[in-house]
Amino acid sequence: MENNPSKFIAFQQAVEGISLPAKFTFPFYYEPHPLSLIAAEELQQYIEQQTEWEHNFGLIPGQKGMVIGKMFGVLVVQNQKEELGYLAAFSGKLADANDHVHFVPPIFDMLKEGGFYREGERVLYEMSAEIDQLERSEELACLKQRVIDTDHLCKTEMQSFKQQVKEAKEQRKGLREQAELFPEEQRDQQLEELRKQSMREQFFLKDLTKQHREKRAIAQAELDRYLDRISQLKRERKQRSNEIQNQLFDQYRFLDATGKTKPVLELFQHVENGNPPSGAGECCAPKLLQYAYLHALKPIAMAEFWWGASPASEIRKHRQFYPACRGKCEPILGHMLQGLKVDPNPLKENPAEGKELTILYEDDYVVVIDKPAEFLSVPGKTISDSVLKRMEVYLPEATGPLLVHRLDMSTSGILLVAKTKEAHEYLQYQFIRRTIKKRYVARLDGELKETGGVIDLPLRVDLNDRPRQLVCYEYGKHARTEWELMEVKNGCSDVYFYPVTGRTHQLRVHAAHPGGLGMPIVGDDLYGTKADRLHLHAERLIFRHPGTKEWMTVSAPVPF
Structure with a gap:
């Protein structure tokens, strides 16, 4: 193995005084380590100044070529001389090639001239041309x-x-x-x-x-x-x-920190379909770790950032850091991180620990809850503690499903709980008919110029990166949000949201997507930038009471 392989990049800045992390980065939810931040900054300077290749990221008006933003990654490593440096990678292809001098090579170079893949592509193209x-x-x-x-x-x-x-x-x-x-x-x-x-x-x-x-x-x-x-x-x-x-598939074999190799088909055998999705192994993280293992470089910390314009369907911000995608990378990285001491998965920690539910109203028919932020409405895959579980304890004699609707874990505010099956059916019918009126308060990261409007952006789940949602006009479900500006202050905009439909992450995507308001909700760690919390609160609910049949309005104070 080379002690200083060609892809090893020495830090330009002095990093001797920066402490190394105790554990390697958990790639699916992380705050970039200071060393990763410096590596990313240096890589971004290189991208801006280099003249070796040309790629249209959508940042230069009038540039030729299709606009394609790109995910880049840095892996801080230590060589056998205990010198710190980093490796750089990009996802997929860059400038119509998948191997460039400054970056680690792909796991397998599909674009290599004379290789079986290019020859196979040629044959398939000829067959398709004959069929056409x-x-x-x-x-x-x-x-x-x-x-x-x-x-x-x-x-x-x-x-x-x-x-x-x-x-x-x-x-x-x-x-x-x-x-x-x-x-x-x-x-x-x-x-x-x-x-x-x-x-x-x-x-x-x-x-x-x-x-x-x-x-x-x-x-x-x-x-x-x-x-x-x-x-x-x-x-x-x-x-x-x-x-x-x-x-x-047979060319994609991934190492872990102990030197054990597994083929990609084995890594995906337990997922839906059993087949790797298109592009599996072409993301930054697998390429970076593979190169480090092959060249005896010790992984220290990792980070990935987006460079360029956002895709039409997704929400990506230029220069912003993002976690590894789950659909393509989770099975692969689950293997590749074996043998490394990795930060614990924060998504397995109970976010509701030490938090209490506030009861806003209660009678023989309903309980109205004010749910804190970072509190599950229903049990998750690994965390049972939730509003539903606590209500089952609080209302042991209740009948029916209890919860009439849900809120995202990160969203705070009003939740309706029905004590009887009949009350649940009566309230649920109102949600189905959309006669219940909901009002949310959100703080957006930016200053709005308009005072109100309507957002219509159809949504579907990102199959490669759950639970993220995509805007999709072909397969997405209708999603409609009315909004009203409350106040602009300190570079932020407080708004009322009136969701007409109730799709997953609807308000978060409608706020952040360029086709919506183009401003993420403050603290949105999926579509914006992480903060102390997601500044989204279900503040008011108007419904017809299942007992009295009279209209009832409940409000929960905004906690931000």
Whole structure:
């Protein structure tokens, strides 16, 4: 192993007086260590000043190329001489390449010329081009039209013949009536001739039906032969793609701090589908740790930051630090961090420890709770303590589900609890019909110019980074928020939010997204910047009482 590998970057600033962290960074929820902050600052200076590559981050007006913001990462390390430095990485590709001098290399270079992946891409491209050519060909169009024309001609002929049969039947009916006036022998001859005419028409109808069926079958068979050719190519392409994908998966093998290696398929075998998501292993953290392990560099601390314009669907702020994504990185880093002393996962700590619920109102039907911030409404995966659990203890004789609605863990304010099943159904019906009126108070990080409005941004979960939500016009659920400015003070804006719908993180995303207010709620550690708390409070609720059926208004004092 190299004592000072080429990707090891010595600090430009003096860092001798900075204490090393006792444990390595927990990558999914962290405050950057001072050494990570310095490394990130130096990397950002490099990105701004370098001339080795050009990438449109959306920061320079008029720059050519598609705007693509990028996640960058730094890993503070110590080499075998106990010298401190850091490694740098970017997520995915940068400037249409995945290997640059200043950054650690990818786990596997898919873009390497002559490699199996590029060759496989070429073959798949050629197969796709052939399929596209066949699907767009004039021959296919002619074959489809021939089926349509044949079907139309057969239907026209059949309708014409059936009309003739109908008219002939009417004529025979009249002739039969006339034949009744003939002498018996002449009458019988006439009726027999009419019967034979009817039988000839039936035979001709059967023969015509058979001819039509054969004509349609011939036209359809020619079309099917052509379509089968396309289907076969698509099956071959899918098989080839799966082979390339499996070969690619086999290249992604990740080390941990003890030197143990695991393939990516093994790491994802217990997740949904059992297959790694696209881009698994291409994020900053796995690349940084892999390089450190391969070159005997001791990981000290890590941080990742966003550089550039925010994607249309996500909320990312230029230069801001973010945790590693869970969907792609959690199974991988769960293995790679083995053998390191890592900071404890704060998400497993009970945030409600030492906190109490305030009862704002109570009678025989309902309890109105003022929930503190950082307090679960219902039990989580690892934490049971919640409003629901405490209400089950407080109301042991209650019937029904108790909680009528929920608040995000970080949001404080009013929660309705129903003591009976009937009261729960009555209140829940009001939420479903959206007759209950909710008002939230939020403090936004920025100064609003407008005094009010409506935000319509459809939302869905980020499958690669739960519980974050994305704005998605294709698959997102309708989400609507009305808002009103209260006050602008000290660089912040206090607003009233009136959510019409109740989607997960709706107010947080509608506040932070550029298509909404473009200002995150103060203290929003998912869509903004962490502070002492999330400054979002469910301040007022107006509902029809399940007992008296009268409208009732409850308020909870704003704690910030």
